[in-house]
Amino acid sequence: MSAVFIFAGAFLASAVEMVEALTIVLAVGVVRGWRATLVGVAAAGVVLAVLVAALGPALRLLPIEALRLLVGTLLLTFGLQWLRKAILRASGYKALHDEEAAFEHERALAEAAGERAGFDWYAFTISFKGVLLEGLEVAFIVITFGSAQGRLPLAAAAAFAALVMVAVIGVLVRAPLARVPENTIKFAVGVLLTTFGTFWAVEGAGADWPGGDLALLAILVFTLAVSLGLVRLLRRQRLTVRPVQA
Amino acid sequence: MRRFATFWWDFLVGDDWRLAVGVLLGIAATVLLHLAGLDPWWLLPPLVALLLARSLQRASRRPS
Numbered sequence: 001m002s003a004v005f006i007f008a009g010a011f012l013a014s015a016v017e018m019v020e021a022l023t024i025v026l027a028v029g030v031v032r033g034w035r036a037t038l039v040g041v042a043a044a045g046v047v048l049a050v051l052v053a054a055l056g057p058a059l060r061l062l063p064i065e066a067l068r069l070l071v072g073t074l075l076l077t078f079g080l081q082w083l084r085k086a087i088l089r090a091s092g093y094k095a096l097h098d099e100e101a102a103f104e105h106e107r108a109l110a111e112a113a114g115e116r117a118g119f120d121w122y123a124f125t126i127s128f129k130g131v132l133l134e135g136l137e138v139a140f141i142v143i144t145f146g147s148a149q150g151r152l153p154l155a156a157a158a159a160f161a162a163l164v165m166v167a168v169i170g171v172l173v174r175a176p177l178a179r180v181p182e183n184t185i186k187f188a189v190g191v192l193l194t195t196f197g198t199f200w201a202v203e204g205a206g207a208d209w210p211g212g213d214l215a216l217l218a219i220l221v222f223t224l225a226v227s228l229g230l231v232r233l234l235r236r237q238r239l240t241v242r243p244v245q246a
Numbered sequence: 247m248r249r250f251a252t253f254w255w256d257f258l259v260g261d262d263w264r265l266a267v268g269v270l271l272g273i274a275a276t277v278l279l280h281l282a283g284l285d286p287w288w289l290l291p292p293l294v295a296l297l298l299a300r301s302l303q304r305a306s307r308r309p310s
Contacts, residue, residue, distance in 0.1 A: 070272070076273075080265055084260070087298075104296070223291075234302060
């Protein structure tokens with residue numbers, strides 16, 4: 001069961017981050033040309049792959065309880081951030097991420113940057129930075145998810161599958177993937193990260209879950225119910241407060 | 247160096263440091279209760295729910 005959750009979590013988190021990276025790459029590539037842009041993408045991909053290949057096995061040198069405590073703590077703080085933002089977006093307190101607006105913004109910046117003869121370092125730097133920064137979150141999730149459960153290849157395969165899917169769709173569509181329900185995916189990933197973070201932090205602290213791995217399902221249902229309840233409460237609060245402010 | 251530290255702060259702690267501190271305290275309490283001979287699996291899930299609710303309450307009251 002945990003294998004399914006690990007694959008789903010790594011795949012969804014990777015897909016949503018890669019959609020954001022694709023927007024940056026497309027905007028830069030369309031305006032500045034593809035050679036330097038794609039070299040930047042490849043360079044960032046190499047850095048991320050080295051990071052996962054080096055840090056993943058290194059983490060496994062830790063005793064399993066210490067590893068789960070570390071990974072659980074990191075995933076819980078990180079996952080709650082995702083969930084918090086997704087709940088604020090779902091309830092209308094934070095603007096939804098708009099890929100088309102992000103694309104136009106990046107395109108305007110790329111057009112405003114001056115042109116120079118030779119290799120386009122602007123295109124390289126922007127695409128490298130964009131892919132690296134978005135990819136760091138993916139690498140972090142792959143490393144933590146994979147190493148705590150001893151399933152690093154599975155988590156890495158999920159991220160790679162997401163990369164291939166987004167890249168193929170990006171090549172076919174040649175436009176920012178504005179129709180992808182990013183907030184819904186981020187909400188789901190936030191719930192999964194928080195669930196695994198809670199599970200591993202408690203196990204790493206030395207406590208035992210009743211029912212063993214089945215407790216994952218119970219924590220997932222609990223986290224999902226609390227999150228949906230908070231969205232509902234905040235929506236109601238926003239609608240009640242708005243007429244007073246107006 | 248400062249930008250590097252800011253990046254990691256944003257990455258791991260994010261918009262509400264109190265949420266991260268609450269999580270750390272909750273996990274520390276779980277460790278201590280375990281060392282005291284209890285099996286405190288029940289502590290973290292409701293605490294996380296409470297911390298998230300408080301953090302959202304603060305965020306929703308902040309003027310935008």
